[in-house]
Amino acid sequence: LEIAMSVLEYEGSNFLRQRLILSTLSGKPVKIKKIRSSDENPGLHEFEANLLSLLDRLTNGTKIDISVTGTTLLYRPGILIGGTLDHDCNLERSIGYYLEVIICLAPFCKQAVSCTLTGITNDHADPTVDFLKGTNLPLMKLFGVGDDLELKINKRGASPGGGGEIYFHCPRVNKLRTLNFTEPGKVKNIRGVAYATRVSPQMPNRLVTSARGVLNGFIPDIYINTDHLKGAQSGKSPGFGIYLEARSTKDVILSAECNSLPKSENASVDPEELGKRAACALLEEIHSGGCVGSSSQYLAALFMALGEQDVGKVLFGPLTPYTIEFLRHIRDFLQVTFKLEAKTYSGDQMGQNIGSSKVLLTCVGVGFSNMSKTIR
Amino acid sequence: MDTDAPAKAHRARRAGRKAEKRQKNSEDADTKQRNPKAFAIQSTNKLNRAFRRAQDVKARKHHIPVVDRTPQEPPPIVVAIVGPPKVGKTTLLNGILKNYTRQKVSEIKGPVTLVSGKHRRLTLIECNNDMTSMIDIAKVADLILLMIDASFGFEMETFEFLNICQVHGFPKVMGILTHLDSFKQQKTLKKTKKALKHRFWTELYQGAKLFYLSGMVFGEYQRTEVRNLCRFISVMKFRPLTWRSTHSYVFADRMEDITDPETLRVEPTCNRNISIYGYVRGTHLKPSTAVHIPGAGDYRLHNISFLHDPCPLPDRGDKKQRRSLDVHERVMYAPMSGVGGIVYDKDAVYIDVDGSNNTAEQQNVPETILKSSIIDSSKTIDSKMEESKVSLFTGDEPLSTEQAERFPDNDGEGREDSGIDDSDDEDSDEDEDSDEDKVEGSGLNWKIDLREKAAKAFIERQSSSVNLQRLVYGAVQEVEEEESGEEGEEKLRGGLFKVTSNEDETDKKRKRNNRECSRDLSKMIRDWIDDHEARESIADCFVTGNWGEEEDAKTLLDQDDEIYGDFEDLETGDVVKGNDAKTTNQNEDEKEDSKKDRESRMREKRMERKRKLKEAFDRNYDGESTLFDDVKRELNEQARLNREEFENMDDTTRVQYEGFRPGMYVRLELRGIPAEMIQQFDPHYPLIVGGVSSTEENMGFLRTRVKRHRWYKRILKTRDPLIVSIGWRRYQTLPMYYMEDHNLRQRMLKYTPEHMHCWALFYGPITPQGTGFLAVQSISGATPDFRISATGTVLESDCSTQLVKKLKLVGYPYKIYKNTCFIKGMFNSPLEVAKFEGASIRSVSGIRGHVKKAVTNGGKEQGPPGAFRAMFEDKLLMSDVVFCRTWYPVQVPKMYIVVSNLMINKKDSWQAMKTVGQLRFEQNLKVPVNEDSLYKPIVRPEGRQFSSLVIPRALQKELPFKSKPKYLRGKNQTKHDKLMKKAVVREPKDRQIAALMNALRTMDKNKKQTKKLERKKQMAEHKKLLEKQVVKDQWRHKEAKKKIYKALAKSEKKKSKVSEE
CATH class of the missing domain: 2.40.10.190 (translation elongation factor selb, chain A, domain 4)
Known part of the structure; x- marks a missing residue:
């Protein structure tokens, strides 16, 4: 084309995924400079290079230029093709780090994405695959991403060894549905899963007991599965953790999780302590409230912005720094500005205690349609 | 007058015609009752069929429901007048203008916008016969008045235009027959009308509207007819077209060159900066989107701002309900033809003064003079002062006078900038400020519960929507902000002061390379086990907590009791009373409330009860709602939300959320436009600024389904350049045709099939699937033939091919x-x-x-x-x-040339890349022939000599009879030869007989021979005779012809002589 494509420029390695996701979806090239330029270990790290290679396989015609020092990255997106792919995720980050990117892009591919990812399924930092399966997938369904959305955990692998494997399938969509979701409802039950790999089979039970101990005071309907794995299915490292989700009467899912630290960091965690922490995190999440959990806010915001040219409204809890940055990026790439309204419930409005104040996000979608899809 | 007084009862007539009529009607009504059998169900099958039919008819009326996204004040409807030359387009345009505005325009150039009614505006444009214009007009017009010269019939342009329309989404088309006064006989007129109508219908659809303009009066169409036509236009309904409802566009009605005059003087051919004005159409136009100007190319919007509507709809605040428009409401706006007088710009109002534009010849846009913005202003200086804003720092939000006066008070807010992280900001001083007044009373114990306070402060900070907005997006961005945000920050913000944000910068740097994680790891988690206050704060988040009044089960039950509570059990005869929960309360209230109050309350209650009962009844008996109804209701709800969400916002803020909504009058600023476009600007050619999404800027290969047009005279050759009109764009590219094999292999074709679809691959900007396109070989030069060579749709875009x-x-x-x-x-x-x-x-x-x-x-x-x-x-x-x-x-060649015909003087003769065939024709070159590819006579080698099959005798013995070689008579051996092998000795008598027979045979043979010779002779003679006869006949025929032609020539000469005289 005659006009020089405007290249968006950013600095620093933080929020790399956000920029890559939005660049791929909007088709705008992005240049990221000063990636850890003053760091001891400058430039892109292994896990980021791994992410770029994953994106390269997910798309056709993508051009990735990395400078010699690795501190500058120029990313020119191609067309999302999807299809079947196997990917070995880097062990520095868990599968969740990569899967979050795939989840955002998968509905807009030429072919339905069915990928097998191997690596760390559960670690203490990134969202685990349980979290993505339990929270983000139902959220995608609300936006009209088909019924055969599937995430299967074939093997679990804790950090640092990994060895986990998941299968993710996502149908393609043409357009996303506009979501009007402002009624969070009330928490009706709590479900979850406690798992352990390469440790005593008692661990999950201990996790469950302690978590229930905290939550029983709020609601009696609690059911937490235990998942103890051994042999080939249990990955390469010992670990355990618990994922809890609170479901509301209006099908809002708020969730929290807590995972053991890797063995090398020799900070042995008591499973009881971990269970309690997870329960507290869930209560904190309920306190934040809204219709979308704090760690999935970015996904809801993205899909709202990509929706049809109608007004969509979703009630969020307090915005996380990651979401705030994502909203800024959305404005840069998609030119969608959200209307943010604080919804305060001053103490006992209508005689109710429903946690912190909420944020009502309103936006007009860009009418994004799947450009790479084939018609016959 | 007392309205409550009962009206006098109507007294029906007892005698006379009316009474008789009523009598008769009532008798008729009775027949059904008197003879019920006649009206009973006769056949269930018939009824079944009738029911099905009724349902079918009902279902056929359904369209796929779409969200109604038309704005409150829609943009003017684009009405294009299209037709071959000399058909009466300009006359009709003048007629329509005169009908609406009672004005006469001397020369119309470019689009004319006018108010046609209380809720509708029109933009009228006349389309010339250039292929490019027709294509562009078909892309933007909502209604097309297709003019047909009845005395001539349909012309090629008309068919071409209809085909262009079909590809680009088919706007509404209304045919107009003109030159009907050229028919002398009523019968031929009638016949022509009918024939043309039916031809028109086959092109469009059965029953397509064809309007007749019977004749001219004083060089104008008849007033009543034009008025009727205008009525048709004003009630026309439009369906949203896919491309236009997903892309924003501006149909420019004005263009100005805003290049710095000094640069222009130094370098007259420098790239220009231009501003384009027009209504936003289609969907919301976002600032800094890429746009395509058909005929010029791709550009990026440098700046966009909305202006005062130059042609506004009549004010709806007016309480007077008038059927027609006032004179001052009949506004017409056509800056390209210099109509409308006042021209609004971003910061000034220009008034066109007649006679002052002496040099207007060179500039196509009428020269305007800045008089004063005061002339047009309806407000006083004071009110203007109030509205005016002062900005202290460049790039800052301007302050109103009111704000400026109380400036010292709100420094706290002023300082609050776009903090990135909220968790770090929690204990910033500003929060303490906000808490100060509360803490004052309690002395120094402000240190208690610091964390909690910080959290509270954070919530409070978030509580204000404006703050939240600023927290995320920084200071409210001016739409017209010229520099990007990052540059602006580093610049000096005012002349004197420099805003130091060192602290912020280092913080940013630290954050820049942080570990990216979607989970907020820094979030503090409270102790939910022991902290009762915290536990209390979320108690009602659970179903076990308190519910709101509308959803609380107990209240709902109570309400239900009030409605359904009283009933009588018919079996037992018990009367159950609903429990009156509020009786005690009511008793207390009774003392205070007057009797009237109570009555009204009761009445309200009864009404409520009735309403609920009715709702319940409707729910149960009013036919279940279908899926269609549900979807429709949902979409209506969405449409309502779309309308109401930003309704009460002022346009400046609204634009930030929505973009520039359709119907707004905007000024677009573009930079780096080639000078030719300005120099060669011709207002007769439509100027369209079509927005494209960011994905559509990227190039790729388009896989399309294509069919050679059945009226195009040739087939198309692979890799021959073709001009494609697709989306907003028209460009030349090299398509490769292919067929899909049964295993989806894409197999190249050298030529398109004659009457079949095939597929084509070509290089171009990525386009949404399902977009229609058309292809023409060349747009310059006139051919009498049909010019559209192929039509098709996009199936897929990709970055590589599998051809x-x-x-x-x-x-x-x-x-x-x-x-x-x-x-x-x-x-x-x-x-x-x-x-x-x-x-x-x-x-x-x-x-x-x-x-x-x-x-x-x-x-x-x-x-x-x-x-x-x-x-x-x-x-x-x-x-x-x-x-x-x-x-x-x-490989599919990567060629993409935009048809930039707006850049040249003769816009209809843009020279495209030529085909190889064209070049060969022009240079008189032969097609090179590969000798190997020619067909030559097949030369086979000499036949082989195969030796005969020899079977050993021993083997022969073993073989069954079937397989044994048989010694049969050779091919050349005759019976005689065979006989000759044996010696025959006859008896003397036999010898005599044989001799006689031999003699007889010889005689017979001789006889036959002579007879045969004679016959041959006779035949030859006969043949000669016949030949002679033929020659004779031919001569006679020739003579006769000569005579006839001579006679004909004579008569013709006579005729020509007569006519000459």
């Missing part, structure tokens, strides 16, 4: 073992062979085999490089030829 063509590799065996065979000549090197290992090959005789391995130097068998060993299912002959069928990928 292949067939390639047959040929090899010859040079050494044959049993089934193994060595083949040479197929490949040139062992490497090539290695690539084809395992490939299936075939001999001409149909023996199948595989490529095994290349022949290497060290191996047993030697051979030329590229020779290989192959394995066949049978033994090959040395004379066999071996084939390998392969598919060779074909």
Whole structure:
């Protein structure tokens, strides 16, 4: 084309995924400079290079230029093709780090994405695959991403060894549905899963007991599965953790999780302590409230912005720094500005205690349609 | 007058015609009752069928429901007048203008916008007969008045235009027949009308509206007819078209060159900065989107701002409900033709003063003079002062006078900038400020519960929507902000002061390379086990907590009781009373409330009860709602939300959320436009600024389904340049045609099929699937033939292609073992062979085999490089030829040339890249012929001599009779020969008989011979005779012809003489 494509420029390695996701979806090239330029270990790290290679396989015609020092990255997106792919995720980050990117892009591919990812399924930092399966997938369904959305955990692998494997399938969509979701409802039950790999089979039970101990005071309907794995299915490292989700009467899912630290960091965690922490995190999440959990806010915001040219409204809890940055990026790439309204419930409005104040996000979608899809 | 007084009852007539009529009607109504059998269901089948039919008819009326996204004040409807030359387009346009505005415009250039009614505006444009104009107009027009000269009939342009429309989404088309006064006879007029109507219908749809303009009066169409036409236009309904409802566009009604005059003086051909004005149409136009100007190319919006509507709809605040428009409401706006007088710009109002534009010849846009913005302003200076804003720092939000006055008070807010992280900001001083007044009373115990306070402060900070907005997006961005945000921050913000944000910068730097994680790891988690206050704060988040009044089960039950509570059990006769929960309360209230109050309350209650009962009844008995109804209701709800969400916002803020909504009058600023576009600007050519999404800026290969147009006279050749009109764009590209094999292999075609669809691949900007396109070979020069060569739709966009063509590799065996065979000549090197290992090959005789391995130097068998060993299912002959069928990928050439016809003087003669055929024709070159490709007579080698099959005698003995060789008579052997082998000695009598017979036979033979000769002679004579006759006949015929032509020529001469005289 005659006009020089405007290249968006950013600095620093933080929020790399956000920029890559939005660049791929909007088709705008992005240049990221000063990636850890003053760091001891400058430039892109292994896990980021791994992410770029994953994106390269997910798309056709993508051009990735990395400078010699690795501190500058120029990313020119191609067309999302999807299809079947196997990917070995880097062990520095868990599968969740990569899967979050795939989840955002998968509905807009030429072919339905069915990928097998191997690596760390559960670690203490990134969202685990349980979290993505339990929270983000139902959220995608609300936006009209088909019924055969599937995430299967074939093997679990804790950090640092990994060895986990998941299968993710996502149908393609043409357009996303506009979501009007402002009624969070009330928490009706709590479900979850406690798992352990390469440790005593008692661990999950201990996790469950302690978590229930905290939550029983709020609601009696609690059911937490235990998942103890051994042999080939249990990955390469010992670990355990618990994922809890609170479901509301209006099908809002708020969730929290807590995972053991890797063995090398020799900070042995008591499973009881971990269970309690997870329960507290869930209560904190309920306190934040809204219709979308704090760690999935970015996904809801993205899909709202990509929706049809109608007004969509979703009630969020307090915005996380990651979401705030994502909203800024959305404005840069998609030119969608959200209307943010604080919804305060001053103490006992209508005689109710429903946690912190909420944020009502309103936006007009860009009418994004799947450009790479084939018609016959 | 007392309205409550009961009206006098109506007294029906007892006698007279009315009474009789009523009597009769009532009798008729009775027939159904008197003869019920006649009206009973006769046949269930019939009823079944009738019901089905009714349902079918009902379902057929359904369209897929779409969200109604039309704005409150929609943009003017684009009405294009299209037709061949000399058909009366300008006359009609003048007529319509006169009808609406009662004004006469001397010369119309470009679009004319006018108010046509209380809720509708029109933009009228006349379309010239250039192919490019027709294409552009078809893309933006909502309604097309297609003019047809009845005295001539349909012309090629009309059909071309209809085909263009069809591809680009078919706007509403209304045909108009003119020149009807040229028919002298009423009968021929009627017949022509009917014939044209039916032809028109086959082109569009059965029953398409065709309007007749019967004749001219004083060079104008009849007023009543034009008025009727305008009525048709004003009630016309429009369906949203897919492309236009997903893309924003501006149909420019004004263009200005805003290049710095000094630069212009130094370099007259420098790239220009221009501003384009027009209404936003389609969907919301976002600032800094990429746009395509058909005829000019792709640009990026440099700036966009909304202006005062120059042609506003009548104010709706007016309470007077008038049927027609006032005179001052009949506004017309056509800056390109200099109509409308006042021209609004971003910061000034220009008034066109007649007579002052002496130099207007060179500039097509009428020169305007800045008089004063005061002339048009309706407000006083004071009110203006109030509205005016002062900005202290560049790039800052301007302050109103009111704000400026109380400036010292709100420094706290002023300082609050776009903090990135909230968790770090929690204990910033500003929060303490906000808490101060509360803490004051309690002395120094402000340190208590610091964390909690910080959290509270954070919530409070978030509580204000404005703050939240600023927290995320920074200071409210001016839409017209010129520099990007980052640059602006580093600049000096005012003349004197420099905003130091060192702290912020270092913080940013630290954050820049943080570990990215979607989970907020820094979030503090409270102790939910022991902290009762915290536990209390979320108690009602659970179903076990308190519910809101509308959803609380107990209240709902109570309400239900009030409605359904009282009932009588018919079996037992018990009367159950609803429990009156509020009786005690009511008793207390009764003392205070007056009786009237209570009554009204009761009435309200009763009404409520009735309403609920009715709702329940409707729910149960009013037919279940279908899926269609549900979807429709949902979409209506969405439409309502779309309308209401930003309704009460002022436009400046609204624009930030929505973009510039359709219907707004905007000024677009573009930079770097070639000077030719300004110099060669012609207002008769439509100027369209079409927005494209960011994905559509990228280039790729488009896979399309295409069909040669059935009226185009040739078939299309692969790799021949073609001008494609797709989306907003029209460009020249090199399409490659292909067919899909049964296994989805894309196999290249050299030419498009004659009457079938095929597929085409070409290079161009990525376009949404399902977009229609049309192709023309060239847009310059006039041909009498149909110009649209192909139409099609986009199926897919991709960055690579899978196009292949067939390639047959040929090899010859040079050494044959049993089934193994060595083949040479197929490949040139062992490497090539290695690539084809395992490939299936075939001999001409149909023996199948595989490529095994290349022949290497060290191996047993030697051979030329590229020779290989192959394995066949049978033994090959040395004379066999071996084939390998392969598919060779074909590259689609990456050529993309925008048809930039707006840049040249003669806009209808843009010279496109020529086809090879054209070039050869022009330079008189022959098509190069490859000698090998010519067909030559097949020369077969001499027939082989095969020795006969010899079966050993011993074997012959063993064979069954069937297989034994049989000694049969040879082919050349006659019976006689066979007989001759044997000596025959006759008896004397027999010898006599034989001699006699021999003599007789000889005589007979001789006789036959002579007879045959005679006959031959006779035949020859007869033939001669016949030939003579034929010659004679021919001569006679010739003579007769001569006579006739002579006579004809004579009569014609006479005629011409008469006419000359």
